[in-house]
Amino acid sequence: MANIAPPIPRLRDLTNTPKQLYYRGTWDNTLFVKCAAVVGSRRMTQYGRMVVEKLVPQLVEEGYTIVSGFMYGVDQAAHRECLAAGGRTIAVLGWGINWKGLDSADKKLMADIEKTGLVLSEWEEQKPLLWTFPQRNRIVAAVSHDVFVVEAAAKSGALITAAIATKLKRPVWAVPGPVTSKTSEGTNRLIANGFARMWLPKRDGVKKEGSTDNPIIKLLESESMNASEIARKLGEPIDKVGAQLSLLVLSGDIIEREGSFYVS
Amino acid sequence: MLVKLTSVAHVGLSSVPVDVEVDVAAQGFPGFTIVGLAGKAVEEARERVKTAITNSGMEFPGKKITVNLAPADLPKDGGAYDLPIAVGILVASGQIRSSDAVTNAVFYGELGLSGDVRPTKGVLLVGLFAKKHRIKEIFVPRDCAPEAMVVDGITVYAVTNLRDLVAHVMGSTPLSRLKRKREAEGEGDLVEFDLSDVAGQEQAKRAMLIAAAGGHNLLMSGPPGAGKTMLARALPGILPPLIRTEALEVTRIYSVAGLLPSGTSLMHTRPFRSPHHGISAAGIIGGGSNPLPGEVSLAHLGVLFLDEMAEFPRSVLESLRQPMEDGVVSIVRVGAHVSYPASFTLLAAVNPCPCGYLGHPKRPCTCSEKQVRKYRSRLSGPILDRIDLHVLVPAVETEKLSAGPGEKASSKTVREAVIKARAVQEKRFAAEGLYTNSQMRNKHVKKYCELDSETHRLLKLAVETYDLSARGYFRLIKIARTIADLAGNSLVTSTHMAEALQYRSSM
Numbered sequence: 001m002a003n004i005a006p007p008i009p010r011l012r013d014l015t016n017t018p019k020q021l022y023y024r025g026t027w028d029n030t031l032f033v034k035c036a037a038v039v040g041s042r043r044m045t046q047y048g049r050m051v052v053e054k055l056v057p058q059l060v061e062e063g064y065t066i067v068s069g070f071m072y073g074v075d076q077a078a079h080r081e082c083l084a085a086g087g088r089t090i091a092v093l094g095w096g097i098n099w100k101g102l103d104s105a106d107k108k109l110m111a112d113i114e115k116t117g118l119v120l121s122e123w124e125e126q127k128p129l130l131w132t133f134p135q136r137n138r139i140v141a142a143v144s145h146d147v148f149v150v151e152a153a154a155k156s157g158a159l160i161t162a163a164i165a166t167k168l169k170r171p172v173w174a175v176p177g178p179v180t181s182k183t184s185e186g187t188n189r190l191i192a193n194g195f196a197r198m199w200l201p202k203r204d205g206v207k208k209e210g211s212t213d214n215p216i217i218k219l220l221e222s223e224s225m226n227a228s229e230i231a232r233k234l235g236e237p238i239d240k241v242g243a244q245l246s247l248l249v250l251s252g253d254i255i256e257r258e259g260s261f262y263v264s
Numbered sequence: 265m266l267v268k269l270t271s272v273a274h275v276g277l278s279s280v281p282v283d284v285e286v287d288v289a290a291q292g293f294p295g296f297t298i299v300g301l302a303g304k305a306v307e308e309a310r311e312r313v314k315t316a317i318t319n320s321g322m323e324f325p326g327k328k329i330t331v332n333l334a335p336a337d338l339p340k341d342g343g344a345y346d347l348p349i350a351v352g353i354l355v356a357s358g359q360i361r362s363s364d365a366v367t368n369a370v371f372y373g374e375l376g377l378s379g380d381v382r383p384t385k386g387v388l389l390v391g392l393f394a395k396k397h398r399i400k401e402i403f404v405p406r407d408c409a410p411e412a413m414v415v416d417g418i419t420v421y422a423v424t425n426l427r428d429l430v431a432h433v434m435g436s437t438p439l440s441r442l443k444r445k446r447e448a449e450g451e452g453d454l455v456e457f458d459l460s461d462v463a464g465q466e467q468a469k470r471a472m473l474i475a476a477a478g479g480h481n482l483l484m485s486g487p488p489g490a491g492k493t494m495l496a497r498a499l500p501g502i503l504p505p506l507i508r509t510e511a512l513e514v515t516r517i518y519s520v521a522g523l524l525p526s527g528t529s530l531m532h533t534r535p536f537r538s539p540h541h542g543i544s545a546a547g548i549i550g551g552g553s554n555p556l557p558g559e560v561s562l563a564h565l566g567v568l569f570l571d572e573m574a575e576f577p578r579s580v581l582e583s584l585r586q587p588m589e590d591g592v593v594s595i596v597r598v599g600a601h602v603s604y605p606a607s608f609t610l611l612a613a614v615n616p617c618p619c620g621y622l623g624h625p626k627r628p629c630t631c632s633e634k635q636v637r638k639y640r641s642r643l644s645g646p647i648l649d650r651i652d653l654h655v656l657v658p659a660v661e662t663e664k665l666s667a668g669p670g671e672k673a674s675s676k677t678v679r680e681a682v683i684k685a686r687a688v689q690e691k692r693f694a695a696e697g698l699y700t701n702s703q704m705r706n707k708h709v710k711k712y713c714e715l716d717s718e719t720h721r722l723l724k725l726a727v728e729t730y731d732l733s734a735r736g737y738f739r740l741i742k743i744a745r746t747i748a749d750l751a752g753n754s755l756v757t758s759t760h761m762a763e764a765l766q767y768r769s770s771m
Contacts, residue, residue, distance in 0.1 A: 046624075076633070103634060226656070231466050238469075242467065242766040245766065246766055250765075
């Protein structure tokens with residue numbers, strides 16, 4: 001049931017080009033015209049999620065196909081966010097295409113990816129092992145025109161992807177994170193050492209800044225907060241703040257995740 | 265000579281009269297036999313009674329003694345029959361003369377070897393039993409006598425030791441008669457934690473207020489150290505005080521379980537039970553061959569707090585369903601079929617993920633999404649469906665606490681709001697036999713929770729956005745109803761509904 005993929009020209013840049021690639025989904029050469037890899041930590045924090053939610057829709061809008069590694073954390077968040085934004089995405093697996101160890105949520109995401117995009121692997125039955133993931137990373141890097149690293153710890157696999165991309169002369173972008181955060185150590189270091197350009201979101205702030213009178217939105221523009229903090233900052237009773245937060249979430253002005261609110 | 269005395273056996277919360285027949289035969293080999301489905305503890309009464317009589321300066325008859333505990337098919341256990349057996353032997357051997365004081369009273373208590381009467385569980389039930397069966401006098405251990413003294417119309421004799429009891433029956437030095445004391449009603453201000461002790465967490469406190477006002481079950485989820493347990497322990501302090509009939513109900517359960525501290529008459533504080541997650545199903549529901557109340561019954565009219573709810577075995581969580589639905593738990597064993605009341609507020613605390621730091625502003629979560637899903641699936645299903653309020657208790661960043669004024673409502677003021685809201689509900693449901701909003705069935709929700717068109721629109725939008733189930737839909741309305749009651753509003757408005765949305769399930 002796995003099909004053998006036609007050759008992808010950009011993979012020839014690699015010194016160790018994979019012998020063959022298997023794929024699932026419908027092959028479409030236009031998928032490979034403009035690819036962006038979005039990779040990062042398995043241990044994504046709240047901040048990482050917010051970044052993916054900003055970065056991926058922007059890339060989709062610019063016409064990129066999102067390439068990532070289908071690992072939990074940033075990878076899967078990137079796939080999901082891409083599909084939610086109506087984009088097409090390619091998942092390069094760190095295991096064989098027919099490997100049967102996936103749980104139901106993974107299977108569902110994979111099926112969703114296949115509808116418009118592709119699932120790729122250079123193996124048929126290979127189990128995921130320590131060495132398979134860095135192997136897979138070279139394909140992610142080679143296929144992509146730009147590589148974006150969102151949250152990587154000092155020894156993250158995403159840094160391997162970034163290193164290969166640099167070698168292949170693909171532009172590498174890293175999203176800066178708090179200097180106190182372990183999961184942003186790798187990305188910050190990429191920027192500090194000049195291996196990656198710093199990615200910042202487009203300033204769509206012109207529209208937002210000053211356009212709102214709502215004190216809650218104003219407050220959340222600078223920092224994400226939970227309901228109790230907002231109430232305390234505004235000096236308002238929590239019941240009133242809670243009611244307003246619900247309305248703002250329903251109207252799509254703000255987003256709630258694990259109890260903290262931020263501007264969408 | 266044959267003597268018949270009365271004592272009591274407890275089956276669940278009901279009491280059954282037990283006739284203690286003692287025969288000291290004129291002929292036959294010396295011996296001491298107890299018959300009538302006597303358990304091990306009753307069998308051993310022989311040694312206790314024999315020694316206690318001797319050590320009290322009386323003579324244990326060297327004759328054939330037979331004790332029968334009737335009815336014969338009811339299993340009897342515990343030390344409470346020591347006292348009637350001892351008195352019976354003394355009467356039957358002619359050391360005390362038989363009188364009305366002996367035959368028309370209930371004797372209940374365990375003996376020590378010195379002849380002292382030890383605290384025995386279930387004394388309150390003995391008092392209630394005596395009143396029901398029009399028995400005027402009861403003899404019970406001194407330490408437990410205050411329990412029985414809450415029952416009016418009976419005379420309670422607090423017995424310290426066998427010698428005093430004999431002196432009383434002989435008429436030489438009567439025991440003092442204890443009459444019912446009018447106890448101060450429902451104060452119960454003894455609380456471990458005050459709400460104002462917990463820093464920040466305004467939203468969680470608000471959720472506790474709503475839970476207490478509407479009798480809703482509450483689930484708190486948050487990282488370790490955020491204050492979940494402290495909040496939980498503050499809940500009994502904001503619940504309305506127990507009224508006398510409620511206090512009696514709770515005390516009965518604790519009396520049977522033998523958990524009343526000695527000297528207590530009535531329990532005035534609402535019980536707070538927090539069983540460890542290693543508990544068995546029998547421990548939570550109640551069990552044993554003569555079933556004793558479990559944690560759900562010990563939490564009756566109070567709070568059952570399940571800390572780390574995800575760590576409880578599935579079977580234990582599942583066994584909570586029936587009592588949560590009915591307010592009563594039925595335990596069936598080979599020997600007995602017993603019901604205990606179990607109407608409690610469930611308060612549960614969970615971590616957001618196995619490591620506890622998912623969504624933490626500073627610390628990274630070390631769990632994979634799979635682990636988080638697995639952890640949450642342990643909770644999913646019927647039990648979460650019965651918890652109306654879900655609230656996140658986020659980590660508190662201490663430097664942010666000082667930022668705002670942050671009202672610090674004490675438990676006392678919160679409790680006043682709760683009492684007011686409960687009064688509104690009681691009035692509304694007077695004809696339905698309900699007390700709180702949480703007890704509403706769907707038909708009641710339709711009848712008592714009128715929504716205007718704007719609120720309807722909001723609710724519809726929420727149902728679509730969050731993909732709410734029918735049960736989730738009714739749950740939201742119930743919470744909005746309680747919020748409206750707290751605000752003193754007879755109508756549920758969109759503001760109330762919007763706030764209720766904050767407490768929907770996120771699991």
